[in-house]
Structures are given as C-alpha cells and as structure tokens.
Amino acid sequence: MDAVAHAPPVEHGPSLRQRLAARGFDAVTLLVVPAAIFSLLLFVYPFAFGFVLSFEPKAGGDWLANYRRFFSDAFLYDTIANTLWLAIPVTLVNLLLAIPIAFRVRLMRNQRLLTTLLVLPITLGTVLVAEGLLNYLGPQGWFNRTLMTFGLISQPLKLVHNYWGVFASLVITGFPFTFLLTLSYVTGIDPALEQAAATLGASAWQRFRHVYLPLLMPGLAITFCLSFVQAFSVFPSAVLLGEPAGSTRVISIAAAQAAFEEYDYSMGSAIAMIMGFVQLGIVVAVLASRGLFYRGPASGAKG
Amino acid sequence: MIRDTTVGAKLWAAAVWATVGFFVLNLLAMIATVVTSSFATRWLGTWLPAGWTTRWYTSAWSEFQLWDVLIVTFQVIGAVVFISGALGVTAAYALARRDFPGKRLLVLLFLLPLLIPPMTFGIPLATVLYQTGLAGTFWGVVAANLVPTVPFVILVMIPFIEQIDPKVEAAARVFGANTFKLFIYVLLPLLLPGILAALLLVLVRTIAMFELTFLVAGPTSQTLVVALYYAVFAAGVRAVQSIDAMAVIYMVTTLVWLIIALRFVNPTQIVTRAKQQPAH
Secondary structure (H helix, E strand, O other): OHHHHHOOOOOOOOOHHHHHHHOOOOOOHHHHHHHHHHHHHHHHHHHHHHHHHOOOOOOOOOOOHHHHHHHHOHHHHHHHHHHHHHHHHHHHHHHHHHHHHHHHHOOOOOOHHHHHHHHHHHHHHHHHHHHHHHHHOOOOOHHHHHHHHOOOOOOOOOOOOOHHHHHHHHHHHHHHHHHHHHHHHHOOOOHHHHHHHHHOOOOHHHHHHHHHHHHHHHHHHHHHHHHHHHHHOOOHHHHHOOOOOOOOOOHHHHHHHHHHOOOOHHHHHHHHHHHHHHHHHHHHHHHHHHOOOOOOOOOOOOO | OOOOOOHHHHHHHHHHHHHHHHHHHHHHHHHHHHHHHHOEOOOOOOOOOOOEOOHHHHHHHHHOOHHHHHHHHHHHHHHHHHHHHHHHHHHHHHHHHOOOOOHHHHHHHHHHHHHOOHHHHHHHHHHHHHHOOOOOOHHHHHHHHHHHHHHHHHHHHHHHHHOOOHHHHHHHHHOOOOHHHHHHHHHHHHHHHHHHHHHHHHHHHHHHOOHHHHHHOOOOOOOHHHHHHHHHHOOOOOOHHHHHHHHHHHHHHHHHHHHHHHOOOOHHHHOOOOOOOOOO
C-alpha cells in the first residue's frame, strides 16, 4: 500500500517497486522474512546437513557405508519392524475407537468437559504418562489389583517393561489426539446430508456407510497419517515402559544411541533419514489411496 | 436430529459410552496413583499406603535441585513464548494480507515442522547445534524449541488476522496514522485475544516438549520434563515416592497453565492447530 502511495509519477511505465507491489511484494510482505530465515536455518538446513552427513561415514568407507551397515545389522534393521509392529496396530486401534466415539460425541451439547479430560494426557506429555503407567500397570498397581479382586486373573499380568506397556502409553497419549482430529472432521460434515438420507429411509449403518464414510475418508486418511507418524517416532515411553534392548527397541532409540552415546553423528543422521523415509513412504501410500475415494464438498448443496 | 430407538442402537450407544468411561477412568486412576504414591510412607501390596507424609516433596526438591530446574524451565519457556510471538505474528500478518508467488511453498515450509514428529528432525537439528557449540546451552534449548512453535503461532494467527477487515487499517491510514501508530492503536487491540490464545498454547506445548529439549539440553539447561525423564530412567537409585513427588510438581506446573489456557481457548485447539469450524 505504502509503495503505491509514494511512488513517483509514472513516465516510462510502472517502476520496479510498483511492479513488485502489483505481484504482492511490498513492505508488508517483507514481514515474513525473519520467520522464513529462521525456518530455513533451523529446519531446512539441519535436514539438508543431516542428509549430506549421512553419506560421510565416521569410520571411513564409501558414501553408502552407513546405510549398508544399517541394513546388514539385525540389531539395527530390526528396529524398523519393531517400530511398525507398535505404530500400525496402535494407530488402527486409536482410529477405530475414535470414529464411533466421535459420532456419538458430535450429538452432545456440552463437549467441553470430555475434550478437556482428553486433552490432559496430551498436555502432561509422554514422560509423565510413562511414569504414571509404571506405577498404575505394575504388578502391585491398581489395574492388576482390580482385575484380581474381580477374579478375572489369578496372577498379576505383566504389563510394564514389555510391548504392552508401550502400547498402553501410545493409546493413552495417541487416542485423544486421534479422537479430537476425527471429531473436527466429523463435525465439519453438514448434518442435513444425514437427515436427507434418513428421510429416504436409510438405516443408521447405511447412513454411515454410504453418506458419512465417503465424505470422511480424506479426513480419516490425514488423521491416520498424523497419528501414525506420532506413534512411529515413539521414544520416551519405549525406553521407560518397554524393553529398550529387546522387543521395543524402536528406531528412534537406535538413532539417539548412535548419535549421542556413540557420538557417531553420521550414523545417527543416517538412521534419522531412514526413519523419515519410512514415515514418508507410509504417508504417501495412504494419501495416494485417498484418491480412490470421493472428493468433493462436504456441505449440503443449497440451491 | 435423528434419534434411533431400536435396541441395537441403544446397545451400541451404551458400548461406546462404556469405552469412553473405561478410558477416562484409567486415565484418572493413573494420575491418582502418582499423587497417592507421592504422599505415601510405605506402599507395598495394598490398596492404599500404610501412612501419609509430605516429606518426599522436601527430599525431591533438594535431591533433584528442582529450584534451579524450575528457573531454567521458566526462562526457556519465557524466551520461546516471546520469540515465537514476535516472529510468528509478523509472518502471519504478511501471509494473511498479501498474495505473492511462492506463498504456498512458504506455508508448506511452516507446516512441515508441525507434521514431522520432533524425534525425526530433532536428531539432525541436535547434530547441527552440537557442531556449532550451541547445544547444551540455554539458547540451544530455546532455538530447538522454537522450531515447532514459530510455525504453530503462524498457523493459529493467519485465520485470526484474516477476519479483521483491512478497511479498518485503511481508515487509520486515511486519518494519518503511521505504521507504528497503526500497529499500537489499531492492530494490537484487535489481535490481542488471538495472540494471547496462541502464546498460551505455545506455553502449554513447550512445558511438555520432551524430545527436542532432551536431544540438545546440557546439565545446566535441563527443563523439568527432561529432569523427570532422567529421574525415572535412573529409577532404583532414588525412592519411587521421591520421583512421584517430582512428577506431581511437574503435573501442577503444567495443569496451572492448562487451566489458564482453557479460559481463553477451546481444548481441541491444542490438537487441531487452526481455528475449528463451528459445530453444527
């Protein structure tokens, strides 16, 4: 605005300032520069640096030595399977629980109490949840004690320092996240569409299957991706609640160990890059399959 | 609204509510376990501890040097909130008011740190910070924590700024306000609720941000959540109750800010970055 107001009288066509302003570059646009430089320095540059560093092995050897070592050492490449074996079931469980609950909660007038309760584990963070579950799910904890009182089990279940401890912590922190995302997608669909289907005699299951599900599919795909990458990068609870040397040795443990315990930043970056690429691969696969479903407006057609 | 009155629909609704109840019950019981244990004298093999005491709080306070840790935590959070507010609000203003080539690419650049989990970009970021000597220092921790918070402020503020009519600013210009006056007397009062909400969300998220702080913190730049992690990691060295007392102190610090934040923001905003569509 400034640039246009103060520009000199036009003699030989618009000045450079005016031409830039016409394309949207003026003093106001420059306000984005500090944040953009910050993002380039602390996000893009480290990624590029890590990517290059991963091809410069610390112990020497050719440029692929880190990656070859990762895929030939079972202690390292098994971490991908371990992580997927945790992340995929957890994400599916969270999503399959979130959908029916979101459909029920959408009808509630006052959702604030429930959403506040569900935001609790997200705000408290993974470390506190891991610490709490160590007590709660332990052999002397209230969970096992309650099951034994009701006579459901005779011996305490082993729920911590193994796969199930990490699974439980990922459900406790991951479910609220998945649920709140799903809820925002579900409430974004015009209820008039469902009412129209009901007027035409569709049952509850038919309304879900033929009206809501196709409209929700893009949102659910994004929810799946976001929940999956969160679960895939699990770190504190896998160390504290799982067996960090055994069944829950996830890929982020391997990366952190390589970089900050063996001080092999090159190997650490290589593992972080592999972690990023596996996440990216799954996300791209899910988002690509989204194209197979309905795409279009989710609001009612008015007129 | 459609009400199903068949037996199947009622059973289904009951099952859904039972699942929600089970989840919330376990969540609250987990928190109650930590609180109970922190006040327990001896708690082995019974429903409730043998006796009650508050001495674990004093011992945790001195053992883990919580006073120092809390000071560092609040300094880090204060710096993160201030810098991400300054960088984020200005950038959001430019993105909300101007259309320029490359804008979509820039928005994608700001979206990525929120979509990629901290552990994935944290390891290369920590490597760079170690090589520049910033890691282990106060400013290294602040810099690492800013990576997701600056984009977060930008994405929360863009819809907020877009809803302010540009004609208001044009009117102020017509009456002779310069850029500084325009900002102080027109934009700031209109934007204040949005800025407050965004910064409170940043605050709540930064207290619980474990991964980035863990990767770059040194012994003198640990925040509370990292100190808690190391205490649980080395469990067995200290009494369980002492660690639980520390966990309760951490919970109180987080929850106080959560309660303040919830007066100004919708809880769902903590998860779904942008302003929610109104529920029908």
